Amino acid sequence: MRWPSAWTDPALLALLEGTPFNCLAMEWSPALAAVAARARAAGLPLVAIGNALEGVAHGLDAPTDSLLLASDAVWPGMTAEERGAESGPTANPWIDSNGWLLRLARVRSPQKTVWLMFQPPGAPRVVLLDAYLRAIADSGAAGGRWVVSLDSDLQAGLARGDAKALASWKAIAGAAGFFERHRDWNAFEPLGVVGVISDFAGPNENTTPEILNLMGRRSLAYRILETRAAATAPLDGFKALVYVDEGAPAPPLRRRLLDFANRGGLLVVGAGWKQPDARPAGIDHPRVDVRRLGKGRLAICKTSPPDPFMIARDTHMLLGRAYDVARFFNLSAFLSHCSASSDGAAELVQVVSFAIRFPDDVATVWVPGKCDSARLWSLGSPGSSPIEMVPENGGTSLNLPPVPVYAGIELSLKRG
Amino acid sequence: MPDMLSRRELLAGLGAAGLTISRTASARAVSAPVAPVAISRCRTYTPSELTPVLDGMFDKLGGLGRLVQGKTVAIKLNFNGGPTVRLGHLPLGDTHWPHPNLLAATMQLMARAGAYRIRLVEGAAAPRTDPFEEHMLDANWDPGMFLSAAPRVEFENTNYTNAAKKFTRFTVPNGGLLFPAYDLNHSYADCDVFVSIAKCKDHPTTGVSTVMKNLFGVTPLTAYGNGAGKWEDNDLVYGNDRIQILHWGSRQPAMGAPPEIDPASPREDHYRVPRVVADLAAARPVHLAIVDGITTMAGGQTPAPWCTPVAPGFLIAGTNVVNTAAVAMAAMNYDPRAPKGTIPFDGPDNKLLLAEQLGVGSADLSRIETIGLPIREAMFDFRALREKRRASGTDGPGRRRRPMIQN
Numbered sequence: 167m168r169w170p171s172a173w174t175d176p177a178l179l180a181l182l183e184g185t186p187f188n189c190l191a192m193e194w195s196p197a198l199a200a201v202a203a204r205a206r207a208a209g210l211p212l213v214a215i216g217n218a219l220e221g222v223a224h225g226l227d228a229p230t231d232s233l234l235l236a237s238d239a240v241w242p243g244m245t246a247e248e249r250g251a252e253s254g255p256t257a258n259p260w261i262d263s264n265g266w267l268l269r270l271a272r273v274r275s276p277q278k279t280v281w282l283m284f285q286p287p288g289a290p291r292v293v294l295l296d297a298y299l300r301a302i303a304d305s306g307a308a309g310g311r312w313v314v315s316l317d318s319d320l321q322a323g324l325a326r327g328d329a330k331a332l333a334s335w336k337a338i339a340g341a342a343g344f345f346e347r348h349r350d351w352n353a354f355e356p357l358g359v360v361g362v363i364s365d366f367a368g369p370n371e372n373t374t375p376e377i378l379n380l381m382g383r384r385s386l387a388y389r390i391l392e393t394r395a396a397a398t399a400p401l402d403g404f405k406a407l408v409y410v411d412e413g414a415p416a417p418p419l420r421r422r423l424l425d426f427a428n429r430g431g432l433l434v435v436g437a438g439w440k441q442p443d444a445r446p447a448g449i450d451h452p453r454v455d456v457r458r459l460g461k462g463r464l465a466i467c468k469t470s471p472p473d474p475f476m477i478a479r480d481t482h483m484l485l486g487r488a489y490d491v492a493r494f495f496n497l498s499a500f501l502s503h504c505s506a507s508s509d510g511a512a513e514l515v516q517v518v519s520f521a522i523r524f525p526d527d528v529a530t531v532w533v534p535g536k537c538d539s540a541r542l543w544s545l546g547s548p549g550s551s552p553i554e555m556v557p558e559n560g561g562t563s564l565n566l567p568p569v570p571v572y573a574g575i576e577l578s579l580k581r582g
Numbered sequence: 583m584p585d586m587l588s589r590r591e592l593l594a595g596l597g598a599a600g601l602t603i604s605r606t607a608s609a610r611a612v613s614a615p616v617a618p619v620a621i622s623r624c625r626t627y628t629p630s631e632l633t634p635v636l637d638g639m640f641d642k643l644g645g646l647g648r649l650v651q652g653k654t655v656a657i658k659l660n661f662n663g664g665p666t667v668r669l670g671h672l673p674l675g676d677t678h679w680p681h682p683n684l685l686a687a688t689m690q691l692m693a694r695a696g697a698y699r700i701r702l703v704e705g706a707a708a709p710r711t712d713p714f715e716e717h718m719l720d721a722n723w724d725p726g727m728f729l730s731a732a733p734r735v736e737f738e739n740t741n742y743t744n745a746a747k748k749f750t751r752f753t754v755p756n757g758g759l760l761f762p763a764y765d766l767n768h769s770y771a772d773c774d775v776f777v778s779i780a781k782c783k784d785h786p787t788t789g790v791s792t793v794m795k796n797l798f799g800v801t802p803l804t805a806y807g808n809g810a811g812k813w814e815d816n817d818l819v820y821g822n823d824r825i826q827i828l829h830w831g832s833r834q835p836a837m838g839a840p841p842e843i844d845p846a847s848p849r850e851d852h853y854r855v856p857r858v859v860a861d862l863a864a865a866r867p868v869h870l871a872i873v874d875g876i877t878t879m880a881g882g883q884t885p886a887p888w889c890t891p892v893a894p895g896f897l898i899a900g901t902n903v904v905n906t907a908a909v910a911m912a913a914m915n916y917d918p919r920a921p922k923g924t925i926p927f928d929g930p931d932n933k934l935l936l937a938e939q940l941g942v943g944s945a946d947l948s949r950i951e952t953i954g955l956p957i958r959e960a961m962f963d964f965r966a967l968r969e970k971r972r973a974s975g976t977d978g979p980g981r982r983r984r985p986m987i988q989n
Contacts, residue, residue, distance in 0.1 A: 451711055483712050487719035495668045495722075526887060530671050532722050558673060559722050565671040 168215070168283070168315040171195060173325060176204040181324060185339035186346045189213060191283070191313050194221035202226070215283065231278075239264045239282040239312075242304035243297060244499055244520050259499050261520050266378035268310035269356065270366060273390045280310040286317040293317040295334045296571055299341045299545055300518060303572040306345030307503045307516040309352045314342060341545045341572075348543070348574070354505035354514055357491045358387030359405040360481060363396045363419075369412040369471075376474035377408065386482045387491040387504050397422065406432040406485045410472050414438065428460030434481050437470035454480055495530040497521075497569060513577040519569045529566045529573070535581035537562035543574035550576065610756070610941035617943075618643060619900035619909040621955040624876050625893070627675070627683040632876075636687050639899045640695075642953045649775055649869060649901070651696035656738075656773035657685070659704040660780035660796045660874075663884030665721035669891055674721050677879040677891055680779045682723050684874050684897075686731045688779065693732035701736040702728060703769045705799045710742040740767035741803040749802065749837070752865040756940060758843060759857035763865065765805055765839040770866050777870045778903060781878040782894070782910045784964060787829065787855045788933055789926035790916060791883045793871035794907040795933070797862040798855065801828065804837060811836030825851075828858050852922075856933035864940040868903035873910040875960075880967045888976040894962030896955065904934055904943030905950045912957045914964040918945045925965060 167187040174197045190205055192198060193216035202212055202225065213229055214221025222228050240262040264282055271280045282305055286293045298314075305312040316324070323331025360381065364374035381388045391399055393411070397419045401407070407426055409415060415423065424441075427433040434454070444457035444464045453476050454465040465484055467477070487493075491504045492515050499521035506513045515531055540562075541550040553575065554565040566573055620639040624632060640646045660680050668674060675681035689700050706717040714737035715725035729735050743749055746768035753763040770776065778793040785791035801824060804810055808826045826832045829851035834841040848854070875896040881889035896913060900906035908918035911934070916926045918934050934945035944950060947957075 453711075479709070480711065483709075483716055486713075487716050490719070493666075493720070493722055495666050495671075497666075528670055530668060554671075556671070559724055563671065563673075563722075 167191070168193075168285075168313050169198070169201065170316055170321045171198070172318070172321055174198060174201060175325070176201045178325060179204055179208065179210075181335065182210070186343040187314065187339065191215045192221065192226055193217070194224050194226060199224070239267060239284040241284055241287055242301050242518075242520070259521075261383060261499055261501065263304050263379065263382065263501055263518075264310070265304060265308040265382050265501055265503065265518075266375055268305060268308035269378065270375065270390055272309050273392060282310055282312050283315075284312070285315045288317070293320065295337055298334070298338050299571045300520060302338065302341040302345065303516075303518045303545065304501070306341075306348075307501075307518050307572070307574075311342075311345070314338060337546060344543075344545055351505070351514055351516075351574075354507055354512075356387070356389050357504040357506055357513070358389050359403065359489050359491075360386060360388045360485065361391050361396075361401070361404045361407045362388050363391045363393060363407060363409045363423075364411050365393045373410065373471045373474055377410070377477050380475050380478035381481070382501050384478060384482060385490070385492070385494060385502050386478060387502075393419065401426050401431075404431060405489055406434065406481055408434045408477065408481055410434065410436040410467060410477060412436065412438070412471065424459070427462040427464050430461040432463050432465065432481075432485050433459070434465045434477065434484070435467070436472065437467045439464075439466050441466070451480075454484070456484065490534070493532040495532070496527055497529050500569075511578065513579050515573075515575040515577065517569055517573045517575075519571055519573075527568050529569045531564045531566060531575060532558060532561055533564065533577065533579055533581075534561040535579050537564070538578040538580070539576075540564050540578075541576045542566060543576065545572050607756075607939040611935070611938045611944075614904070614938045614941055614944040614946075615902055616946075616949045616951070617900060617902040617905055618951045618953050619898060619902075619906050620953045621909065621913065621957065621960050622897050623895060623955050623960065624897045625895040627681045627876060629683055629687060632683060633687045633690065635897060636684070636899075637691055639897060639954065640691060643870075643899060643901055646691055646695035646697075649695075650692050652698050653774035654699040654701065654772060655692055655697050655775040655777060656701045656703050656769050657688070657777040657779055658796055658800060659685070659702060660778075660799075661704045661706060661717070661721075662791075662799065664707070665717055667885055669879050669885035669889055672891055675723070676877045677889075678781055678783060678884055679721065680781055680872075680874045681876065682727060684872070684876070685779060686727050688777075688872065689728060689731035689735070697732060697775075699734040699736065700732045701738055701769055701773065703738045703740050703767070703800075705741045705767075705801065705803060706739045707741070707803065708739060710739065710744070712739070713737070714739045738767065738769045740769055740800060741807070743767065743802075743804075749805065749839070751840070752862075754861045754865045754940070756864070758861045758865075759936060759940070760847070760854055760861055761835075761840055761842050761858070763840045764801060764862060765835070765837065766800055766866065767802060770800055775869045776866060777872065778868045779872040780874065782873050782875045782898075782914055782964075783878055783883050784881055784926065784968060785883045787851050788859060788930050789928070790907075790911055790914065792873050792907045792910045793868065793903050794859055794863055794937065795883075797866065797868070797903075798824070798828070798859050800862060800866060801858070805835050805839040829855055852930040856931045856936055859933045860936035860940055860942070863903055863937045863942045867942070869901060871900050871903045871906035873898035873906060875910070875913065875962070880964050881971060888971055890967060892962065892964075892967070894960070896960040896962070898960075902943040904937045904945055908934055908943075908945040908947060908950060909952055909957065912947055913960045913962065915961050916965055918947065925968065 169190045169192045189211045191213045212226045214226035242263050245260040444459040447456040447458050449456040457464045500519045503516040537555050540553040542553045543550045556563040620642045622635050622639050624635045669677040708717045718725045749765035750771040751763050778796045780793045780796040783791045806824050806827050831849045875894040877893045879889045880892050898910050911918040922931050938945050
């Protein structure tokens with residue numbers, strides 16, 4: 167956790183007892199010398215943040231190579247405007263999330279634990295307990311970790327021993343501990359038949375990450391392929407590939423992408439892509455020129471750079487919901503992460519809900535296929551509980567209780 | 583059974599409610615058309631049980647062949663609310679959308695009766711570029727079961743002009759109550775046979791929602807929706823309801839659709855929405871109306887905490903939409919001639935009587951022949967559930983559902 171600068175009393179270290187917080191990120195100041203000394207004596211690692219050089223000079227550790235610290239993360243939640251949640255053109259509220267960032271970081275540095283540094287919003291926003299739990303779950307469900315950082319109200323409440331603040335602290339620690347206990351889930355591979363290929367850098371560093379973000383928002387399960395890897399990675403499991411980076415791909419990658427489309431895949435490419443041999447598909451579409459290519463389709467964006475929101479939704483619609491990894495009901499503003507163990511024996515559907523729902527608003531997750539077992543993990547519950555499974559539309563509906571913040575569903579599924 | 587009102591009582595009640603009926607209109611009401619309405623017991627959507635029941639009902643109405651042979655049929659679905667919103671865990675077809683098996687069975691019987699083409703039509707709150715089938719998949723329906731139900735099956739999202747590039751104007755006979763005419767998707771004009779299939783439900787704005795209220799959704803969002811006129815340059819529908827223009831009258835329709843007759847008329851949805859529904863029933867006549875009362879929900883049109891799943895176990899079908907709606911209301915233990923101010927029209931005007939006034943069909947049960955199961959045997963007491971909700975403070979006229987965020 168990020169040790170608050172205002173907590174200069176070493177006695178506050180007692181709050182860490184019985185929690186999963188085993189390392190303190192500290193922005194050095196002389197007022198924290200006593201805290202640092204007592205923490206060191208207790209064997210707690212101290213990592214310098216902020217002016218790290220000064221911290222290191224005073225005995226704090228520099229971040230180790232095994233950690234990847236991302237400092238440009240956002241506070242997860244629905245973006246608030248004066249008159250309510252901000253909406254896109256389809257009236258879905260906007261969600262700030264770090265899920266795509268963590269997914270990308272894990273692809274780039276699979277051996278490292280990815281930690282996010284972000285802080286709660288300041289006054290006048292009041293940070294409720296659920297917002298902390300969402301922040302933890304948003305990172306944890308995507309396989310990363312948040313360096314838990316407390317807002318000034320909670321810091322003050324804990325410092326004076328306020329009962330409500332202590333209850334919140336216990337729940338926050340419980341949520342962080344939940345994802346620590348399920349570290350094995352991090353080894354699961356993301357599911358999804360849509361591949362997003364990009365170098366995610368330079369002129370593409372805004373567009374393609376935003377495509378990931380917005381695909382996640384509409385529960386379009388995707389997998390990330392960095393451009394270099396895409397030249398050699400197997401493409402068999404994909405039904406659609408999105409390559410909208412500026413500039414033409416290297417000839418080998420271009421050949422692979424065209425081969426993918428010719429064999430029946432959907433290839434979504436940027437406006438600069440030239441393919442005179444592809445014949446029009448006869449679809450009147452305002453944003454993409456859809457063409458037939460062999461057994462598959464080529465969708466060429468009409469604008470450059472393309473609108474990430476439109477790329478996400480148009481890819482989903484051109485591909486079709488028939489390939490949905492899961493469908494979600496009575497969950498409005500939410501994000502999902504679907505993954506599977508390497509042998510495919512176990513699947514995991516994680517849901518982070520950002521909406522305030524009616525207390526009795528139960529949710530349903532439908533998965534295509536026959537489910538042998540399904541168990542629900544919730545934050546704050548000591549163990550998992552069985553989920554009612556109902557056959558529906560050739561698949562299985564999983565009947566969940568209300569999902570105020572998070573649901574982790576472990577499945578044994580034979581996909582249809 | 584609900585008490586029947588005499589014509590004199592009816593006029594007195596309506597007059598007190600501020601609804602004035604001209605002498606011509608009252609004459610139309612008295613002579614409004616009637617046609618038989620079939621009622622059957624059916625407690626399951628299992629095709630082997632459902633299809634024979636439905637087939638028998640159509641036979642009692644004179645046979646489907648007479649209606650659809652060689653014809654293009656448009657079936658207006660009843661997709662209200664977002665496709666991912668459920669009442670509890672129940673699939674949409676069990677509560678507030680017509681059940682997919684009922685739709686498929688209807689289509690199969692129509693195909694068997696020689697229908698040339700069947701087009702499923704709905705104003706789906708989805709962008710123009712979204713295939714309509716995707717809207718069904720979003721609700722976890724399998725469009726394949728409809729595509730295989732008849733030889734030529736098409737889907738049309740009627741929120742857009744689509745291939746026709748323009749809407750078709752439907753003029754309301756005898757002038758209309760709120761609008762003189764409505765601009766609708768070409769599919770409502772291209773069809774030879776127009777079918778309305780809907781659940782029987784309570785409704786906060788019009789009292790009851792069945793095969794008549796279903797027609798409200800034929801109005802395209804691009805002309806009558808909250809975002810009408812704001813998003814014409816692309817294919818996204820902003821907002822997914824018709825609150826501003828049709829409910830509240832806070833502005834006039836977009837895309838050149840005719841403005842309302844009297845801009846000084848009440849800006850109040852209990853006045854306006856029933857008139858829009860009656861206008862549409864007159865402007866776009868329904869040839870076959872099917873009420874899905876096998877399972878449905880009480881308390882509202884779309885899922886809300888105070889709604890209850892119910893299983894009335896009946897099907898109702900008729901060739902006159904007002905007659906059919908009247909019988910459905912009676913089977914819900916509501917008086918189809920109830921005046922404004924009485925259950926279920928506590929707030930709104932009675933849209934059946936308004937349609938009757940337009941000469942669409944009679945809401946007078948004493949004039950409507952029912953075939954099959956008697957109403958009293960089919961009846962499921964929605965009224966009692968409504969009174970129970972009201973007594974417990976969880977329902978009431980004018981209570982508005984807190985808007986749920988749509989995905």
